[in-house]
Amino acid sequence: MNAKVAATAPLPLAITMGDPAGIGPEIVVKAFRDAPALTAGAFVAGDLECLRKAAAAVARPGEPALPVALIERPDQALRMPARCVPVLQAVSPPEGVRHGQISAAAGRAAGEAVQWAARAALGAQVAGLVTAPLHKEALSAAGFTYPGHTELLQAEAARHAGVPLARMPVRMMLANAELRTVLVSIHMSLRHAIEAVTFDGVLETLRIAHASLQGVLGRAPRLAVAGLNPHAGEGGLFGSEEREVIAPAVAAARAEGIDADGPHAPDTVFMRARKGEFDAVIAMYHDQGLIPVKYLGVEEGVNVTLGLPLVRTSPDHGTAFDLAGTGRADASSLIEAIRMARLLLRGA
Structure with a gap:
């Protein structure tokens, strides 16, 4: 998200289809149907047949399925009519994929679509790119060694x-209209996440959050730092990480001109940020930061990858295998992810 986007000619926005056994293709089609202004000039990196099946699944009673058109180059998306889904065949057609079932074929198609879109960006x-949900087990079954997007x-x-x-340090930010949280560590066990709370890790997170949000807000963001332990360690009674690691990192960030404050008690700092005292909370591990945002509603949450030389957003929910193929999946979070990507591109 740090790179300046060339301001010469407009570039299309790539939306990856996600795991074809999940709800990704369906919510992508719904986004093109329900948010034509946001999806204008966007296209899907994925598989044509998967998107056509998704269009049929989400068609409203008495209405024809949304047209799904094959394009050969990304720039052709800029000339497509509204409420038409342009698809660039970025992957080999996945075979034997069934809704709601983990498979290497589905994981391979989802992973290859992300790789193609990343390289295009x-x-x-x-x-930039907006990524529909993939399934981590399917990704692993396909031979990808990465735990996620x-x-x-x-x-x-x-x-x-x-x-x-x-x-190439990156961080995950989850955001909605009420709260932003940036994570020190992402996909790892809780035991390893605690070990990842280091001076360098916290300071680097503060630097990335400061640089990324400054472009979005147009000013220096106010960053609150959550403690790791209950009551932020209570002066060392419940743990020493705050005193020995987190507080020194906050002090170092402040010395660099970053508006950072903390460590604060994790059970109250998110409420304070929601009330407007801070622009974002730096959380020490995955669930500490994601639970507050998702509790406010997954339909509005957006996942943003900070620190990349490109814009990438995604919905903050998974593949929802239980809904796949039913046409009932809610596209609100994906639509918000597209909206966020547009906002970030304007500020890039």
Whole structure:
């Protein structure tokens, strides 16, 4: 999200189809149907037949399915009519995929669509990408070694830049209209997440959050830092990480001109941010940061990857295998992710 997007000619927005055994293709079609202004100039990186099946699944009674058109190049999406779904065949057609079932074929199609879109964004063929949900088990079954989108995109960006993975630090931000939270660690066990609370990790998170949100807000963001332990350690009674690791990192960030404050008690800091005292909360691990945002409603939450040289957003829910193929999946979070991507591109 840090790179400046070229302001010469408009570039299309890529939306990856997600795991074809899940709700991804259906919510993508619904986004084109229900938010034509937001999806204008966007296209789907995925499989044509999967999107046509999804269009049939979400068609309203008495109405024809939304047209799904094959395009050969990303720029053709800029000339497509509203409420038509342009699809670029970015993957080999997945075979034997069944709704609600984990499979290597589905995981491969989902992963390859993300890889294609990431490389297109890094190569300035598209303005950015919005990713529909993939399934981590299916991704693993297909041979991908990344636990999710964030790590896969980080690897693609590092490869493109010709730098080691450690030189391409990224962070996950979950955001809705009421709260933003940025995570120090992402997909790992709680035991390993605690070990990941280091001075360098917290300071790097503050730097990434500050740089990324400054572009969005047009000013320096006010960042609250959550503690790791109950009551933020209670002066060392319930743990020493706050005193020995987190507070020194906050002090170092402040010395660099970052408006950081904390560590604060994790059970109250999110409420304070929601009331407007802070622009974002730096959370120490995955569930600490995601539970408050998702409690406010997954239909409005957006996942943003910070630190990448490209814009990437996604809905904050999963593949919902139980709803796949029914046409009942809610596209609200995906629509908000597209809206967020447009906002970030304007501020890039």
